[in-house]
Amino acid sequence: MIQRKRKPEVWSWIGYAILALYVIALVYPLLNLLRHSVYSPETGFSFRNFQKFFSTKYYTVTLLNSLKVTVATTAVTLLIGAPLAYFFSFYRIRGQKVLNILIILSSMSAPFIGAYSWILLLGRNGIVTNFIKGFIPSFSVDIYGFSGILLVLSLQLYPLVFLYVSGALKNIDNSLMEAAQNLCCTGLNRFFKVVMPLVAPTLLASGLLVFMRALADFGTPMLIGEGYRTFPVLIYTEFMSEVGGDEGFAAAISVMAVVITAVFFLTQKFASNKLSFTMSAMNSVTQKNLSGVRAVLVHIFAYIVVGLSIVPQCFVIYTSFLKTKGLIFIDGYWLGSYETAFSKLGSSIQNTFIIAGTALVVIILAAVLIAYLTVRRKNAVSNSIDLISMIAYIIPGSVLGIAMLMCFNRPPLAISGGYLIMVLALVVRRLPYTIRSSTAILQQIPVTIEEASISLGSSKMKTFFFITIPMMANGIISGAILSWVTMITELSTSIILYTGRTKTLTVSIYTEVIRGNYGVAAALSTILTVLTVLSLLIFMRISKTKNVTM
Template sequence: MGRNRKIDVWTFVSLGLLLLFGLFLIYPLVNLLRESVYSNGAFTLDAFRKFFSKSYYYGSILNSAKIALTVTVVSLLLGIPFAYFYSFFRMKGKKFLFVLVLLSTMSAPFIGAYSWILLMGNSGLITNFLKTLGLPSFSIYGFGGIVLVQSLKLFPLVVIYMNGAFRDIDNSLLEAAESMNCSGVKRFFKVIMSLTMPTILAAALLVFMRSFADFGTPVLIGRGYSTFPVLIYNQYLGENGADYHFASAISVIAVVVTAVIFIIQKVSTNKFKFTISALHPVQPKETKGIRGILMHVFTYFLVSIAMLPQLYVINMSFRNYNNSILRPGYSLINYQKAMEKNLIRSITNTLSISFITLAVIILIAVLIAYLVVRRSNLMNNTIDVISMLPYIMPGGVIGIALIISFSKSPFYLTGTIMIMVIALAIRRMPFTSRSATAAMMKISESIEEAALSLGASKFTAFTKITIPMMSSGIISGAVLSWVSVITEMSSGVILYNNRTITLTLSTYAAINNGTYGVAAVFATITTIFTVICLALYLKLTKMEDVRL
């Protein structure tokens, strides 16, 4: 049927989107690949040979994979029981607990790393306290620290995913299992885990990808433990200037590695693919006795530890003394210093870049959703696949690709707000496009046909009928995209300059300069924006099984 459709406005929309993605995604990636195999105009694989000839380079892949795998396992071990207790039992303060879980996962990843430096760094609050007691302290630097910070940041993603999966389980299946003497722990592993395996794999992939691509945490607390994203950034800068050739080769390897991981997950998920409908949803039970106490202790202690870094950073932004809450003195001195360090410019840039990016994301995501669902054909499905490519790419890869492509005429964009918007829109498009597509699938095509039969044009039916009906999906995806945009660091750290600096990048710069109080101010304001996003999300969606 797609071949019989007449050329109309939607055909030109498809061609326009294809052109946009071709110019700002495919063209940069092709240039990245070309830069990796060409040096001084000659084809060469010397950059790849250099990478695989030194353990320092190829070892970074193994380090990142080791961290990501460990973080994934830890996040699943923490998140699945948390979600199980939350979904199957009546927890005290359930709504409050859910808000804390969302807030934990919506904050910027590097803020957690920075906070734990203040708490457990060489002169951290907890470190000094343990020293006074003569007790050994845990070093936040290196492999263990990265795993701790990332696990506390990412386990809430597992909670959110599994909460939705547990709510989809039909209670009659659990009752049938119990009638066959399959109850308690046995029922959990044999029935509940089997029914939610597709979601477990999806959550595991998301955690793995985010951990693998995280730049902020390892660059702050890695201390010599080299990871792939940090290696890409360091080699891009180079000791003697930007080394695009070698940085491009590493970036290509990064894309290949993440693509392989993504394919493995997809193949694994297909083996567990099935449909489940909760005609009789699980009714939460009362928590009684010691079991109830342990459930509450586990969930509230875990989310408190996850929230501790953010609360401590906010406190430190008002302190007169770095790394101490034991000495007296609260003031706005750090905020005054931040005003001298581009605070207003950082806020202005953050808001302007994020809102422009969000507008671009919403517009394109809605168009993609309509094309994929209502006008499915080879070209539109190709657009959908291309738009999802950044999902498996570290931010640094996209940043380097854009610099290589747009640092000379006729497309000189390096150092401008526009290139920041392009990078962020490309990276965060999948969040909103998936959410919008899911919302579009729930809208019956007969509703639009009824509008057409009453004399409305296709464009009018789309703008007046379809978009309002899919607004909840658009809003939920857009809010989550906006949070990820204002907390983005891995691509921005490559693309920014003093004129385009944002709150997250100002935080990073302040930490590098050792002005921790000023860094706390930038991080606090970023957290405030995150809380505002969360409040909007909860008010507009009223859902607890969000998809990030």
């Protein structure tokens, strides 16, 4: 009897389609970037671009600067975020709910807005600087260069460590803390000898995320660096130079950036696997009241850290209502900056909604399908999709922007300069967030529910749409809102891919700051902050949580 060859089912075709799209949108641009770094029609195959980089001190110093900034930022955020999470988890702190919300808000704003606001506060003509000079004429503070970048990135990124570690501390069983206390291991001794080893994998994960974000940040060093060159700025200037950028050299630098992030990512994964263990909190840690000097010190630490991280946004909102003429703020209040923002730059607000909104629809659809494939339909194709989707997680935004622009600026895929390439870049970069949340909630849904539906005569696709997706709704929406927040605050990719008609809100803020239109920049930043706050409130309402994990 001749057996008919089994036809691929619909989920197989969906898997092939998603894999093909990833190959076109991500793998092909990265391979093309690699090709440009080692090959040109004039010279053929050579490593001259890499030789040029490592033989010129100007470029090697840039690499060292980036590593110095990222390592220092990672260390500072761990030193701030981990103790703060410990205090919030183990002790009752006055105003803790409000502080939690402020920490989340400070983590979601664009870092370059923090850089801009600190210039207004502590710059050479800053409000705080001029105030102190009234009492101490010789007063000066170096807010520019390495110290300024470190300040901005540390205050922007420590919430990531705080949120990660807070989640891990909830899984610690209180009996371990009680056992440590019975053995006279309390206070700082318990923190370093008991708590830190238990959350070590989480510290590594959060440290890696901080490292990658700090390494990939473009706006902060561009605004406040003042000659302190970092990798993303170098990539941008080499590729977008007004006197004719060197694509091959920019590609070589981009390849090195990808290699650096990949090495740190794999190192973190290896270390986490070595340190990982399962822990279930049968008896969760309970918060205790503090008293005496310890209570004062803990409250001072918490209030100062959270205050410093939220001050930039508050000050930007305040300055958006001040009368201004370019770089100069004059006495009085008005809404002129908002009028200019909506009349002359209203299209950038509209573009933000159109581009990010379109990308969000694609992300939700793709994340649901990918999550189902990787959890319920494990095979070589779904495993490949899972692996490729995480590649975008470690690629700096400027690198992805350059890779796409070099790849899609000529037939048959000439889409550069339009909305499509902007949407595609956001989808590729932010899809992993929604995939993770969708996968996590799908793993909690018993497969027997779907089997029961199918056994009652429902088709597989009908079961998926009417049974599985509704049960995944909270995870899908939570991940989608986080993707939305990161998309509307995206700068490093947009600054490379945008044109006059696809200018987004973050690009407009950045260009207005560069031009010295501080009032308009503050108004646009306030609009962006309001959008972020509303998104987070929706997220917390839907997910019924006060914490956000990235």
